[in-house]
Amino acid sequence: MSFAPFVHLRVRSAYSLAEGAIKLDKLASLTKSMMMPAVAVTDRDNLFGALEFGQYAAGAGVQPIIGCDLAIRREEEGGIAGVVKAPQADWLALLAQNEQGYLNLLHLVSAAHLRFKTGTLSAIPLGELEGHTDGLIALTGGAAGALGRLLADRQEVAAGHLLDRLKDLFPDRLYIELQRHGEAVERRVEPMLIDLAYSHGLPLVATNDAHFTAADMFEAHDVLMCIAQGTLHDDPNRRRLTPEHWLKPADAMRTLFADLPEACDNTLVVARRCAYM
Numbered sequence: 284m285s286f287a288p289f290v291h292l293r294v295r296s297a298y299s300l301a302e303g304a305i306k307l308d309k310l311a312s313l314t315k316s317m318m319m320p321a322v323a324v325t326d327r328d329n330l331f332g333a334l335e336f337g338q339y340a341a342g343a344g345v346q347p348i349i350g351c352d353l354a355i356r357r358e359e360e361g362g363i364a365g366v367v368k369a370p371q372a373d374w375l376a377l378l379a380q381n382e383q384g385y386l387n388l389l390h391l392v393s394a395a396h397l398r399f400k401t402g403t404l405s406a407i408p409l410g411e412l413e414g415h416t417d418g419l420i421a422l423t424g425g426a427a428g429a430l431g432r433l434l435a436d437r438q439e440v441a442a443g444h445l446l447d448r449l450k451d452l453f454p455d456r457l458y459i460e461l462q463r464h465g466e467a468v469e470r471r472v473e474p475m476l477i478d479l480a481y482s483h484g485l486p487l488v489a490t491n492d493a494h495f496t497a498a499d500m501f502e503a504h505d506v507l508m509c510i511a512q513g514t515l516h517d518d519p520n521r522r523r524l525t526p527e528h529w530l531k532p533a534d535a536m537r538t539l540f541a542d543l544p545e546a547c548d549n550t551l552v553v554a555r556r557c558a559y560m
Contacts, residue, residue, distance in 0.1 A: 287318040287533035290550040292348070292422065293376060293490040294324050294530065298332040299352075304495045305530065307332055311339035313496060317532050321554035323348035325376045328405050330392055337560040348557045350378040351388055354395060354406035355429060372406035373429035376422040376460070376490075380557050384418025391415055412452050420553060421453040422488060423476075425462035426469045430479075434472040446479060458488040458553065461546055463539050464527040477543075488553060489539075489546035493530040 294310060295303030303326065314322040322345055324336050333349050340347035354372040379385040395407040409429075423430045430449075433442035449457050459480035462469055480487050531539075533547075540546050 285318070286320040286551075288551070289489075289533035289536045289547045290319050290321050290323075290554045291491065291493060291530060292323045292325070292350075292378065292488065292550055292553055293352070294322060294493045295352075296324050296326055296332045296336065298329060299326040299494075302327065302494060305493065307336045308339050309496060310336075310530070311343040311345055313530060314340070314345045315343040319345065319533060320551075321346035321348055321557070323350045323378055323557075325350040325352045325378070327352045327374070328354050328392065328395060330388065341560060346554060346557070347560055348378050348554065349385060349388070349559065350376055351392055352376050353391060354404065356399060356404075356406040356408045357429070358408070370401050370404055370406060372404060373432055374424045374427045375429070376424060378420040378422070378553065378557055379418065379559050380420055380456075381418045381559050384420075385559055387415045387417060387419055409448065409452075416452045416456075419453065420456045420458065420556060421449060422458050422460040422490065423449065425460045425476075425490065425492070426466065426472050427492075428460065430459075431468070431472045431476065434475045434479075435468050439475070442475075442479070446483060446485075450483065450485070457485055458549065459485050461487055461489050461540070461543070462492060463489075464492065464525045466525060486549050486552070487543060487546040488549045489536060489543070490550075491531050491536060492528055494528045496530045 294305060296305050296307050296310065297303055310322065324332060326332060330351055337347045352374050355375050357371045357373060377388055379388050391407060394411060395405040399407050425431055426435065429445055430442055433445060459476050461473060461476060537547050
């Protein structure tokens with residue numbers, strides 16, 4: 284039996300509350316219909332759907348990859364003396380390869396909520412990952428990750444230091460993530476991400492941060508995001524996605540990354556490295 288030449292490694296289910304709009308039973312059936320041998324769910328800062336996802340995926344004959352888009356608290360960047368700044372976070376996708384990886388993922392998500400929650404932000408410092416990364420594959424997060432943010436801010440030295448830390452935390456299990464949703468920041472940082480990957484001998488991986496199942500769901504999902512943020516639709520400062528944040532078929536992803544086929548090939552490599560339900 285032949286399989287599609289691409290696997291989605293970033294999917295937001297309906298358990299990414301008020302952000303994702305993909306039901307897990309629908310995800311399993313769609314993935315099967317697209318001939319994808321595996322799929323990952325990476326809800327933000329939670330594993331609420333892990334059991335349900337595993338059951339639906341296995342029932343459809345699709346390999347489930349349990350993951351999480353983990354908020355990583357930014358380290359202090361100075362500031363005015365006596366002024367306490369609200370913490371900010373970047374995103375790092377972690378995928379469980381095996382039972383040890385899943386247990387480490389449980390530990391990290393729990394620590395974010397129970398030990399490091401500030402207001403509505405549950406984010407763990409990068410240093411807290413030390414000793415809890417065995418069995419986990421890390422995707423750097425594209426433009427939304429710390430690496431992409433630093434490159435976008437032209438902080439190349441800091442980006443290099445961060446990459447060294449991530450390599451130490453995830454030896455032979457770190458992938459430089461590329462995303463093409465049509466956003467200007469993605470186009471700006473992509474050449475720098477590729478240069479870093481090649482200079483450090485790290486693999487590239489292509490992902491699409493899927494929030495909904497079809498392109499024509501974009502407008503409805505945009506309204507959902509307005510409700511989640513408590514903002515008006517025409518608010519220029521609210522968080523927005525693009526019509527490209529949907530569960531694209533493999534041929535669409537291969538066309539999108541036709542100039543970097545290795546990035547799509549590596550989605551299958553990652554899937555083969557993960558074997559836990």
